[in-house]
Amino acid sequence: MTDAFSLDGYDVPFTGGQTILQAALAARRYIPHLCYHPAFRPHGSCKVCTVKVNGRTVASCTTPARAGDEVESESPEIRDLRRNLVQFLFVEGNHFCPSCEQSGQCMLQAVAYDLGVTRLHYTQMFPDRPIDASHPEVLLDFNRCILCELCVRASAEVDGKSVFALSGRGIRKHLIVNAESGRLADTNLAVTDAAVSVCPVGVILRKRRGFAAPIGQRRYDPKPIRAMDEPADGEEG
């Protein structure tokens, strides 16, 4: 007999070692998330996948599934909490979806739509984050960084390069590159690196490719993120 937990009243089966988020996605029960990616060890930093397990709030991407648990994900309380987290992310950076080349392909935007974010609610901080256009093939637009560390993990674990890291603490935490000059051109990043294609938002961009996908054919155009047959970024269901 397969073990199962209850997610908003639905039985979700799981196998040994799976987290709540992994089991839910495998069962086609969507839990909004940003810093989780199936290719990498769960990170638990963005907290957008927060659920209540037996009345206690936890990050579902790092919490092991346990038989018989009562997991609450789609309640108004949890959705409000997630919406607040996503609104924080928007005001902490400079996210201008109308002219962003990742509009329609951006997980932050897709999750915001899913959570019904229609306004930012909080005062925008408008940080000053210059673009790094020094690399011949890759552009870094730090304005859109959500500190998910997927590029950090991909560069270290897949590319074996450690091109990216986070520096600073608290509200001053920011993405840096591994070069004395601080310029991407002075790192050993190659356009074919996994770190270049893993960004869920619009920070790490292949140059001169923007807007190649017409409206209607972008990743999240066909259906909302929670209804996608194939999870984004090669996530395994």
Add this chain to the structure above:
Amino acid sequence: MSSSLEKASAPAQLRRIVIEPVSRVEGHGKVTILLDDQRRVHQVRLHIVEFRGFERFIQGRPYWEVPVMVQRLCGICPVSHHLAASKALDGVVGARTLTPTAEKVRRLMHYGQILQSHALHFFHLASPDLLFGFDSDPARRNVVGVLAAHPDLARQGILLRKFGQEIICVTAGKRVHGTGSVPGGVNKSVSRAERDELRRPLGDVLGWAEGAVQLVTDLYERDRARWDRFGAARAGFLSLVGQGGALDLYDGVLRARDQDGNILFDGVAPEQYQERIKENVRSWSYMKFPFLAALGPEAGSYKVGPLARLQNCDFIDTPRAEAARQRFVAGGIIHAPLAYHRARLIELLHAAEVIERLLADDDLSGDRLVTSGPRASSGVGILEAPRGTLIHHYDVAANDLVTMCNLIVSTTHNNGAMHEAIREVARQELDGREPTEGLLNHIEVAIRAFDPCLSCATHALGKMALFVEVLDAGGAPVAQLSRSGS
């Protein structure tokens, strides 16, 4: 009465009348009129009170983002900015000649935009004045009044606009603020199924467009003397012309005429626009005052848009619009602002004919979408937007970021001519009379004829002339700060 009406000699003693906001135009503006005790007009100014600043904040962005970002300066003519930016950046990516598919998809998008914008302007914004009278009951003098009194006509206007927007949606991906045009080409073609769908209402569209030309001609014939005289002020003309001097709203070379219709220059490549057009500024407006360099800042103001285009070109290459154009220009050079309405609807008919021709062209459904060539550090894109000549100019560094942006928007070209038109109306209609709502609407009627897009027209941060005066509590000057414009 001052002859120029730009600056009253003693403004503090005059009565100030303000029309704010100017209604039934795109964007926000106001008109100030200074009158003396005898109601003589001393000063008339159109102020553009909003500021957009796109020229500055486009700097430092990657060039491929520009066509999508810069179109956000307008919700009515975004396609024009989307395409003008793309054309400028074609030069940067070395796309000297686009693929036939890209060129025709862009043209289709552009003529769809011309059609929807012209329909919007005539049926929704201008027709209440023309159908009911300039000083008719303001409660009725609006699009709701047109819907009540002329439901079939209003319906045609709505459906014409809808058709243009459908074309934009198919080519750009959205009815407003799409992404279809990219540096070097387009990101999608138009499928045969999409073409078939768009062709279906074409018969009606062409019929309604011809009906609109007839309607405005009838309105003109009924009151010719007034239409010819109202706000008429002489100025030169500027527009692109296409192959052999044809009307071409998407591409071509610059041609200008003086106020008598003599050609001042012709065959000027877009890249040379700065040699022919200079810009002046005034301390009281965010909108610049361009002028033809050959004529100087005082005499060099000029008109752009439908009235200029139909008189600047040698012919229109679609038969129904050309027949209408020949009747339109038969009487000689026209400076009357109200003639813009007649010219605009002839262009609407032309746009419908071009769309019909393009939708029959299999190149629209091709699969070669983008081209490129040797990289350049600068690009200029010019097209004829619904309201007139639109110039986008960008410098792009080797790292792909924009370092300079210059936009000369259609409405800006018309700034001087619009001022002359409203000053002429003030002389003709207001001077010596008590200004009523109806009379003041005459000023707005003259502005509306140009179909200005005020939100598009103010972008140059740090270039405007500035005068700051600090006064003490008694009104005496304490300090002054001034900067001349550049």
